[in-house]
Amino acid sequence: xxxxxxxSVLSADLLDLxxxxxxxEESGVDMLHFDVMDGVFVNNITYGLPVLEQVRKATNxxxxxxxxxxxxxxxxxxxxKAGADIISFHSESVSDVRKTIKAIRDAGVRTALAIKPKTxxxxxxxxxxxxxxxxxxxVEPGFGGQSFISDTVEKVRLIRRKIDELGLDCDVQVDxxxxxxxxxxxxxxxxxxxxxxxxxxxxxxxSEAVRKLKGDA
Numbered sequence: 001x002x003x004x005x006x007x008s009v010l011s012a013d014l015l016d017l018x019x020x021x022x023x024x025e026e027s028g029v030d031m032l033h034f035d036v037m038d039g040v041f042v043n044n045i046t047y048g049l050p051v052l053e054q055v056r057k058a059t060n061x062x063x064x065x066x067x068x069x070x071x072x073x074x075x076x077x078x079x080x081k082a083g084a085d086i087i088s089f090h091s092e093s094v095s096d097v098r099k100t101i102k103a104i105r106d107a108g109v110r111t112a113l114a115i116k117p118k119t120x121x122x123x124x125x126x127x128x129x130x131x132x133x134x135x136x137x138x139v140e141p142g143f144g145g146q147s148f149i150s151d152t153v154e155k156v157r158l159i160r161r162k163i164d165e166l167g168l169d170c171d172v173q174v175d176x177x178x179x180x181x182x183x184x185x186x187x188x189x190x191x192x193x194x195x196x197x198x199x200x201x202x203x204x205x206x207s208e209a210v211r212k213l214k215g216d217a
Contacts, residue, residue: 006033088135156172
């Protein structure tokens with residue numbers, strides 16, 4: 001299984017984002033994880049389309065856009081046009097899930113669905129054939145720097161098992177509290193796309209941090 005690291009922009013120095021992106025590129029980070037929060041679906045507000053447009057101009061990295069917003073269907077076209085390569089949205093949002101999946105796919109963007117820690121794995125089994133990636137939140141969405149919720153590991157395991165049973169080519173992403181201690185646990189459970197924020201940006205050697213998260217060091 002091939003592993004990928006997606007760096008959470010939330011943990012970057014946003015006043016020097018161009019330099020931060022350059023550091024990520026040079027360190028072997030695979031994706032840039034862009035958390036969009038609307039202050040309604042989650043109790044926080046981050047950034048949106050204008051910032052993503054500028055980030056797209058600054059890098060060829062895969063832009064992994066995570067919509068933590070109430071009505072993602074309304075904004076899929078805008079984020080696709082702004083440069084998203086992957087768009088994930090929450091099954092718990094008000095948008096019709098299948099219509100939103102179709103809208104993302106029709107926009108020519110890789111399609112991902114996200115689920116909160118308390119949402120059961122079984123609730124998304126029938127949607128897996130329509131997805132390029134399933135994102136399991138390993139903390140409650142809304143804020144960076146939270147502690148990893150260990151109960152989510154079994155959910156990762158169940159989803160990976162179902163993907164394998166169905167013979168699908170679908171990545172499993174984890175987001176929240178991913179560091180040197182938790183990365184091996186989620187990899188063993190079947191996650192292959194690891195979102196990391198503070199662990200990466202606070203590392204003395206980001207390249208080594210990437211290797212450790214992937215299990216290569």
